[in-house]
Amino acid sequence: MSQLVLPPFADLLAQCTTSAVHLETRDVYAVDEEDQGLKDWRAGELADVDDPTSWWGHFHDAVGAAVDRGVSVQRARVISTPATEYIRFEHACTGRNVAAGEDVRWLPREHAVGLLLPAHDFWLFDGRLIRWHHFAGDGTHLRDVLDDRAEVAEQTAAAFRTVWERAVPHQEFTIT
Numbered sequence: 001m002s003q004l005v006l007p008p009f010a011d012l013l014a015q016c017t018t019s020a021v022h023l024e025t026r027d028v029y030a031v032d033e034e035d036q037g038l039k040d041w042r043a044g045e046l047a048d049v050d051d052p053t054s055w056w057g058h059f060h061d062a063v064g065a066a067v068d069r070g071v072s073v074q075r076a077r078v079i080s081t082p083a084t085e086y087i088r089f090e091h092a093c094t095g096r097n098v099a100a101g102e103d104v105r106w107l108p109r110e111h112a113v114g115l116l117l118p119a120h121d122f123w124l125f126d127g128r129l130i131r132w133h134h135f136a137g138d139g140t141h142l143r144d145v146l147d148d149r150a151e152v153a154e155q156t157a158a159a160f161r162t163v164w165e166r167a168v169p170h171q172e173f174t175i176t
Helices: 007-016 032-042 058-068 087-100 150-166
Strands: 020-024 072-080 103-108 121-124 129-135 142-147
Touching: 007 058, 007 121, 007 129, 020 150, 032 087, 058 072, 058 087, 072 087, 072 150, 087 103, 103 150, 121 150, 129 150
Parallel strands: 020 072, 072 103
Antiparallel strands: 020 121, 121 129, 129 142
């Protein structure tokens, strides 16, 4: 794997011409920028998805701009059931991703049996550039690494497709 400079996520998405797919496989993410949203959700104060001025941010700008250019943005989440508190929070907030233009699906882990999945979450841009996400066991984000190996990108794309085919669209998925 070559040593690639890691540009900001928005820059990677801005360079996409066809697709950006994201696979999430963890049940807990300890991401600082979500702390307040998680606290608000716990208190029953989740911002209304119909009021984007209360929650729209740079990530949503980047996704919206990509979708406006014709880029397909897909996210698949492989989750344990019953779901952790964090996954229930994520499910409650997913309407924001959908409002920005993402297509999101959910796959209970028991339906992923037999799939060969990467050890790390990732974004795959245009089927050729992978942004691997490395997390600690407690969900703390450690680092991201870019990978442009064609054979690994092909394997990663195939893994995502198999999850996507089995997963349930967000609008049809009930969290348990």
